[in-house]
Amino acid sequence: MAVQSWSDLLKAAKKTALISDGKRKVHYLFTDGTEMAEEYDMKTDELLSRRLRSKSRLGGQGAWQVEVGETGLSLTETEEIKENSSNPVFMRKDTKTSFQWRVRNIPYPIDTYKVTVEPLDRCCIIRTTNKKYYKKFNISDLDRCQLPLESSALSFSHANNTLIISYKKPKEILALEQELMRELKKLKGTNEGDVDCKTQ
Template identity: 80%
Template sequence: MAVQSWSEVLRSSKKTALISDGKRKVHYLLPDGSEMAEEYDMKTDELISRKLSSKTKLGGPGQWEVEVGEASLNTVPSTEAEIKENSSNPVFMRKDTKSNFQWRVRNIPYPVDTYNISVEPAERCCIIRTRNKKYYKKFSIPDLDRCQLPLESTALSFSHANNTLIISYKKPKEILTLEQELMKELKKLKGTNEGDVDCKTQ
């Protein structure tokens, strides 16, 4: 029943689609007033990005938080914030495949046996540690939280190549079913092509 509840939220949300640059861009207005924006590759149906925004306590529009994909660079003011040496710091981002939730940590050069990646079911998170104490990251899997599904250690695997740590978590069948049903529904949406869209100003 728990999976059904999130699928019902998606089903009952107001959805609009836009086709642009080979991507299907979908905007959801969820029943609680929060918003979600997703982009899918039109050829593969793979999720490219997902952002969510909840209303503030006063009911105004909240900040967009990137869940999947890279944070848009133009959201950062072009000030002293972009210091050159920061480009060598590790960059953590999520980039899913059809069958796995997947995260990448770029600019992390240590050999594969340096990393210890654990699933912490009680805390509902995964933790990346390095034996040399140079990197530590705790992250959750919101998709599993929303569907109230357990975290399984056996679903996790990782590899390291080209200074990038790649962590994969096999999607449970409930998530795969939900995503397939959602994609069928999204393909039924009449997606306007960019240029035809009537942008409503707030």
Template identity: 75%
Template sequence: MAVHQWTETLKKAKKTALISDGKRKVHYLFEDGNEMAEEYDLKTDGLVMRKWRHKTTFGGQGQWTSEVGETSPTGATSDLIKENSSNPLFMRRDTKTCFQWRIRNISYPLEVYSVTAEPMEKCCVIRTSNKKYYKKFSIPDLERCQLPLESTALSFTHANNTLIISYKKPKEILTLEQELLGELKKLKGTSEGDIDCKTQ
């Protein structure tokens, strides 16, 4: 089963841990040269951030791309090149039992939204009946474990100009996350050490 393949890939990865700012920061270096960086809240054990860096075609290091957590603007933080703060902002922030996405700055009433799972395309689609917003997004966790996309696991709500989409984690993912967390807690994480675990 593919879940076991991903579990083995995680186990074989070279891992370094750092405890800093109330977070467990873990850096993974995979056999294929790709890297993953994660941050977990020490109090809740919740995943706060996950980023990936893939090898380029010529074997160099690519840019970090965010999968979970706030996406900070890359490069210069010049005031001239800021995203419009009123634009819809799409980000993923998981809970213990759900993969969860938030779209901020989107003020239409709940009945305007439609969120569907498209198993053949392996993605979810957000549409608005007023044709003002459209977005496709995938769930990499399911793809890595080759688990199907289930329409019944998907739900959404709207509050404070934010659309919140939840996808109930399958039991295979919950088991994998518990096992991984157990492994990560065994890592000898240094406090504020000089391990290069930077994600910028």
């Protein structure tokens, strides 16, 4: 089963944990050289961010791809061209029971939005009836575990110029996350500043 193979990959990966600012930061190094970095809230065990990086074609380090959390892209002061702050911002922020995406700076009324699941394309699509916004995105957790997408698990709401799309996590994902959290709590994490540095 695919859920089991992803679970096995996570168990086989070399893991390093660091505890800092009330967050458990875990770095995974998979056998193929792919890296994954996750941050969890220490109190709630909620996933705050997940980033993935693969080797480039020439074998160097690729760029980090943000899967969960804010991108955190910051421009240097010397750069003059930057994205308009009123443009829609798409990001993923999960809860304990659902995958959740937020589209900020999108002020249209709720009946303007149409959010659908495309099981054959393995993606979700956000459309507006006024044709001002269109976004196609996949649910990478379901793709990795090769679980089907179901329209009944999808819901959305709109408040404060933010469209919130929720997809209820299947029981297989919930079980995998609980198992993973038990494993992560067994890891001995070092606190920031506790790193043993050798002097010359």
